[in-house]
Amino acid sequence: MSTRYKVGGRTHTIRELLEEQKDRVPITILGWIQNKSFIGGMIFLIIRDGSGYIQTTIKKENVPPEVFNVVKDSTKESAVKVIGETKLDKRAPYGLEIIAKNVEIIAKADVWPITRSAIRSPSFLYDIRHLSIRGKKASSVIKIRSKVIEAATEYFFKNGFYLISAPSIVQSACEGGATLFEVDYFGQKAYLTQSAQLYEEAAILALERVWTIEPCFRAEKSKTAKHLTEFWMIESEVAFATHEDIMRLEEELVSAITHKVAEECSGELKILGRKFTPPEPPFYKITYDEARDLIMKRGVTFEWGEDIPTEGEKIISNEFDKPVFIKEFPLSARSFYHMTKLDNDKVTLSSDLIAPEGFGEITTGGQRLSDYKELEKRILQQDFPKESFQWYLDLRRYGLPPHSGFGLGVERVTRWVSGVKHIRATSLFPRTPTRLNP
RNA sequence: GCCGCUGUAGCUUAACCCGGUAAAGCGGCUGGCUGUUAACCAGUCGAGUGGAGGUUCAAAUCCUCCCAGCGGCGCCA
Known part of the structure; x- marks a missing residue:
């Protein structure tokens, strides 16, 4: 080539x-x-x-x-x-x-505003991001992000997945209503999508195994080093797959991505001063309960049923030398569509994949609920408008088998592999609660 | 949404605590230099201190409010 x-x-x-x-x-x-x-x-x-x-x-x-x-x-x-x-x-x-x-x-260029001292000012550099992306470090991260997507694309196509595209303008929430960006759709209320998952579930009935890479929007006023309000997610959904199957898929994908980046972006990693060793599968697997025990032993407490607090996630992330799945999250900490264990309806067949070195969560996956009545109950409990979920429920009436899927944050993986502190460095023009321009 | 911090030349900082009328480096400009790697040397220009109000003879400095950004939490990919 x-x-x-x-x-x-x-x-x-x-x-x-x-x-x-x-x-x-x-x-x-x-x-x-x-x-x-x-x-x-x-x-x-x-x-x-x-x-x-x-x-x-x-x-x-x-x-x-x-x-x-x-x-x-x-x-x-x-x-x-x-x-x-x-x-x-x-x-x-x-x-x-x-x-x-x-x-x-x-x-000919005008006087270049980025001087030696400007490099010490993240705020200034993001104000002029349209110029500062030319920097060695800034562009290296963007090149690594490109490689992450290239590797994922290669992996999915090699393994017989179809690429689909779901709409970005949607009527139904899938991660909770409070974090939706509202748009006016010819007088109707519509939202920017938070995830393509519900559409993927429809697609697997035609294509069996699908994947997608799309922008996702979350109106979370999260001022943290790992949140963007607009980010790209690689999602996949597989018919007949169990939670265990999907964890294996995540493991293979993350392994494929990290190995390709390590091999083909050595120059960029060097510029960033990043020593990165791609993890060999199998990754570790612990349950939510085991994770909670470990975190509590380190002095961070939280109730059973609550999501793992950031400090706790950091403890797990630093504890293992390879990515670790935390599985069997309580239903109370999860979205409405998760399948629960057969012998315990308070625990879901779902997992987060936690990257090591303190980088934290990079994927979430699990088995989806395929029973009509149970899903209907959950939707009503959530206080969602049932009409906009009717099509999603309908899938359960027309031959939806057990199925599983996951979502991987492209920028989060890029952040981990590149070793950059803040996720905004992984986006060409990052959108955070305080930045809409440039 | 909550907690904390910061805001002084284009950029990074000093002066702020203990009010006295802004100092320096980088960048720019002018000149010099045939091996620079964040070049170097000499000279020079550049701000009235985020905004509004208050206290005072006097405010970058003290007080109040507002705005913006940063760090963290909650939430999550």
Whole structure:
């Protein structure tokens, strides 16, 4: 597969040059000036393109005088075309540089607002996120996110899943009404979707095993390092699958994603200073009760039936060296659609997958309720409008077998793999309760 | 929704506690330098301190309210 994009007269991407490490190759590259230093009769430019960074050296005697002056007056982040040849030189970063014969400024940039001190100001960098995404670290995280999605896509297609797309404008909630973003739909109340799950359950009756990757919206005013109000979720649903089956699927998927990132994003991980070892299956499995015991022993208390508090989740996350499933959550801590155990209707066949090193929850999955009467009861208990759930209930009238599924937070997985503190770094233009712009 | 913190040149900070009329680094600009890696050296420009009000002879500094952001909790992917 060629990664050489021959637009604008370009002969090589920077990554290709660095990989080849050849001397005296005539080249034309396109990119942006990432840094410039002017030393009397010579100028060093660090050129960035979508694939990497390379130093270009412009010597006064090698280029026409007007070109030297234009480069001397050039600004950071201006788009440039460099014509020259490669030179192996120990003094250059990565041992390779370009000796320029000609440099053309394609688009001159104004004074670049991001200085050395600005890097210490997350608030400022997110105010100008449209510019700061060009940074080495910022773009590396985005590249890793891309790889996460690539790996998941590869995994699902290899294993015979169909990709579906569910609507983003919906009438029914699936994770509780309080956290819905309301939209006006020609005078009717509608909402931005929180999950594609209910639609996937319909889809498995036609396609048996499906997956989807879509934006999800949660109007939670959560000011934490792991919440976005708009995030992307990879979800999958499988007919006839049990809770155990779906945990195995999650395990395989997470393993496939993490191995691919570790192998193919080593450069990005290095830029981020992240030492990441992909976990080998099987992952650990503990019950909610076991998790609660362990957390209580560490001095954090909560009632049986409550969701595990953040502090408790951190304890679990730091306790294990690989991801760990916490299974059999109490129904009181779960959404209405979860199936309960046959011998205990207070405990669901569901699990959260907790990433290690304190990163915490990355997926939730489980078996869904396939009985009409029981589901109807739950919907009424939740005080949901039954009309908008009728189609979902209806599935139970027309041959819905036991089935299971899960949802994986793309940004949460990216955060864990990249090792970044805050989830907003994993989104190109993050949406948090305090950020809607840019 | 709750708790806590912060807001001073484009950016990062100092001066705030114990009121006296804003200081520095980075960036910019001008000049110098033929091997820079966050280059270096010299010079120079740049804010009246988030907003409104109050106390005072005098407010960045004390008080009140508002706004914005950050950290955390609850909730969750």
